[in-house]
Amino acid sequence: MVMDKKAKVLEAALKLFVEFGFHNTPTSKIAKEAGISSGTLFYFFPTKDELVVALYLHIKSELACEINESIAQESDFEKILKKYYTTTLNWAKEHIAEFKFMEQFNSSPYLKKIAEDEIQKYVKPLKELLQNAVNEGILKNLDLEILFTLISGHTFSINQHLIISEPKDSKREQIISDTFDLLWQMISA
Amino acid sequence: MVMDKKAKVLEAALKLFVEFGFHNTPTSKIAKEAGISSGTLFYFFPTKDELVVALYLHIKSELACEINESIAQESDFEKILKKYYTTTLNWAKEHIAEFKFMEQFNSSPYLKKIAEDEIQKYVKPLKELLQNAVNEGILKNLDLEILFTLISGHTFSINQHLIISEPKDSKREQIISDTFDLLWQMISA
DNA sequence: GTCTATACACCGATAGAC
DNA sequence: GTCTATCGGTGTATAGAC
Known part of the structure; x- marks a missing residue:
């Protein structure tokens, strides 16, 4: 083939x-x-720029696809968020190069070359989920942007830790589970 | 002059x-x-590379200097950590370019050009502080690296949020205070 | 669609005068 | 220490044959 x-x-x-x-x-x-x-x-x-941007968009959509599939099965908000968390982390493990590339891209001037709505497309679903959870009193009544930032930042940093420390599978699962609980403790009402 | x-x-x-x-x-x-x-x-x-690295090291040491000065006055661990947090955030506000540069540098291949101990020099003090707090039962008994990652990630992401959303001073202080409480709630025993 | 060959701009770094 | 002038190397992108 x-x-x-x-x-x-x-x-x-x-x-x-x-x-x-x-x-x-x-x-x-x-x-x-x-x-x-x-x-x-x-x-x-x-152009080379278009290649770089195309690669970024390609990776973004692949991750988003994976996440959407995995959370579709859940209905309870905490479980959805945990799926979101674990799926992102596990995806990054299997796609370390992709993750590193996105990291590099996100903090480079290339980011400006991407339309704002192109980015929003990927964050909007999670933000809506969060807003609902706030409205229902599941999450603390925090500013939506802060809530989103907190979750993303937490996920991102644990991701980096996992990639650097390379724990064994059992240890890894433990870390993921424990750190999700910490996150949940921080944001849940 | x-x-x-x-x-x-x-x-x-x-x-x-x-x-x-x-x-x-x-x-x-x-x-x-x-x-x-x-x-x-x-x-x-x-060389150009040496210029880039020199700039990074220069900025790193300036921030570290500022933090060291500010925490020297405190003795209670929670207050020290809060100072650490607020000083970092306030420094970034007054030095947005520096912050963005470091962000770009940290996720670039240039990072490899810096000796490991050069980096450790800046993170070691905080890690020691954290280890003591864990030993004294002030903080949850978490892996030191995870604890450090959690705090750094939290600080970093709130920093980004503050830079993007540009809140008024009063609002800003509120956010800093609230998010520190959230962080503290997450990691304190 | 894919290749080879090449235009040509640009950049990092040096040489040498002052 | 600082400047001007310039070289050599490299990289993006194009032209044109197949």
Whole structure:
């Protein structure tokens, strides 16, 4: 089965970007890693910037897809949030390069190149869930943005800790469970 | 009073790096912004990489200095931690460019260019404080790394929220106070 | 669609005068 | 210490054949 060349390029770019950063990764190297010529790369992605942004959007949507699938089965809010948490963490474990890339991208000037509503598309579902939980008295009556920030920040930092410390599976599950409880203790009413 | 040229370069680099990123900021532009020639820039900083790293270390030490001063006056652990929290947040408000730069730097391959012990130098004091508090039963008996991660992540994310939402001073103080309480609730025994 | 070859701008760094 | 001038290398992107 022949893999789509566009996908090959994204895959190659991801690998190199994570190792060397956006700069220090010439398009020529990406083409080489993808097993195609430089001309072909620019046939698919008119500029390097567009390649970088396309990769980001691609990864974002993959993660969002995974999360949506996993939370669809739950109905209780705490369980939904825990699924959100564990799915994100487990996805990051299986996609370390993707996670590192997003991290790099998020704190780079490239972020400005993405339309605001493109970002909102991915955060809106969680924010709605949170708003409902606040209204129902499940969560503390905190500002929605702060609530969102707290949860994202908590998830992000535990993610980093897990990636760096590389605990065994059993230990890892323990950490995830414990830190979710801490988060829940902080935000639940 | 004539400002040190080295300092001028760091100041100029900071401004441009935050706006355009490390790449997309040629040394020629930095020199121009600093009001010196390209040759002089390389007289002070042999390579661009060294300039970037020097800027990072400079900012790190400034923040650390500020924090150390502010916590020196306190003795109660909760108050020390709160000082740590508020000082970091207030410093970031007055040094937004510095904060954004560090954020960009931390998630870039440049980070590898800094020796591990150079980083540890700045985190060790807080870790020792935390270890003592755990031993004394003030904080939950959590893994030290997790505790540290939780606090850093919380601080970092609230910082970002404050920078983006730009609340009025009174509102801002309220947020800082409230979110510290949330953090404390999460980690205290 | 894919390749090869190349244009050409740009940037980091150096040389050498003052 | 500071400047001007410039070199060599590299990287994005294009042209044009197949």
